[in-house]
Amino acid sequence: MATRPAPTARRLRLGAELRKLRERAGLTATEASRILGTSQAQISNVEAGRFGVSAERIRSWARHYDCADEALIEGLVSMAIERKRGWWEEYREVMASSLLDLAELEHHAVSLRTAYTAHIPGLLQTVEHAREVFRNGVSELSPPEVEHRVSYRIKRQEVLYRDRPTPYRTIVHEAALRMKFGGREVARRQLEHLLDMSDREHVTVLVIPFDAGAYPGSGQSVCYAVGPVEQLDTVHLDQSHGSVMLDAEAQLGKYRLLLDRMEAAALKESESRDFIRSIAQDL
Template sequence: MRWGNVGLRVDPTYRQRRFGAELRRLRERARLSSTEAAALLGMRQPQLSSVEAGKTGLSVERVQQLARAEGVSSQTFVQALIDLGQQSGKGWWSDYRAVLSSAHLDLAELEDGARSVVTYEPMFVPGILQTRDYAEVIHRAGYRPMGDEGRAAAVRFRVRRGGLVTGERPPSLHAVVHEAALCMSLGEPKVMRDQLLYLIELARLPHVTIQILPSDGPIPFGTGFVLLTPQVRELGTVVVSHIEKSLYLDDAEALSRYRDWFATLAGSALPAVDPDAAPSARGAKGSLGLLQRILYPLL
């Protein structure tokens, strides 16, 4: 490959940037400057900087060499890092590359590679659990203006994301949803009714756990987030919702902090929705009971 600006990615994906960031962490833990590491790998310093910025890849041999310099003992981690850099980045989401932002595509790619997804939503049903009608209402009445084509594509995209939950190799999914998110009819009572019924049906799946955080509980709304964990836990990512641009966090401290925060939320939420439990075992104060009370006026 020729170097300089030729052949470098102009707009790397999150996966590509993450691969570069992990290599930079390896280098820093090995106490190597970028110049020293480049010399070790038989590269020039600007080349390594481009790799760490996600603008280009790195050969398997050089990844392994850098891992040895850092003293990485887990071959599972090294192989996962190699896979991260070798992936094509292509999937069903690639069909939307021309019409949706990179944030949409990055999230779908992360979900596709996740073994575990945990999410907290204070104001909306989590996107991966939304019905088509609910997604249409959200996008029609959302704060971001969208043309008809973009809105239709965004709805189709969200429904495709939801197919991961019911597909052949779904991740484990644990969602904590604030009661407030389920009480808004959005001007469409039937849409909300069908959405709540769909949540109950999804809760029948063995890999899906849904809990409701009650409005009279000890925790305020907070900010929505999703924690996606692939086969190697250290390569997880937290996506924090924001009105302007979602925040992607992947350092060890942030991952630990959000895992602890989700554990607190789950511990404060009502017992999980379990439609198949005997009525006597459901308890009066459970997520299913609260869902049913919200549903009653909509039936």
């Protein structure tokens, strides 16, 4: 018997949101199954992300759960109707599923906000820079593994180049700008690429200089993916032991505030470009 593929983070999130709707309605899975005319197992499998669900069924369930938030319902529908395999599935045999989930998250996001202290944002890295990052990781990678990681990272950047590019806003600390991955020439070309990208209408790069001193969120990298409605936003944290995705309302609020406070500590957009340019000229 063929093994059922593990559910993606997107399908798990859809199931979790449907469970929240049911619980807010004060219904158990057994009670909901009687109202909806389906089995408890069907509801449990959908909520656990094991089974997909149609747009028609989502609207029906939401109606029976007394959800009047049409924007939220349509946001959930949008998560269900796209069934085609994304480009990231090509990497399933060679990459961790958590990395594939990040690509899926970025692909579907309405907009993206990120913050980095010691690294250039992955979506803005050059091939040369990315290769040096992976060569110097905590876990030693073989040359083929390095190239898989590099090609995957560059493919993720498609969200910034497609016909309707995803609005991208990032905060980068001066420490990341001064890291010379691959030597001076590679570092200079990376900073020039960062400047080129920051000139694009949909890309904003803000710099926190050393002179800013202490600021909230120092030492961590954050990716905040904005969904079609605020309830469907997601925070992605990249850590040494693996990535974590957060979607609880209190967590989302905390990271929105954190990014706002980090932006307040950063230079303005034009000042940030001048700052990056000055570092590049010194290389």
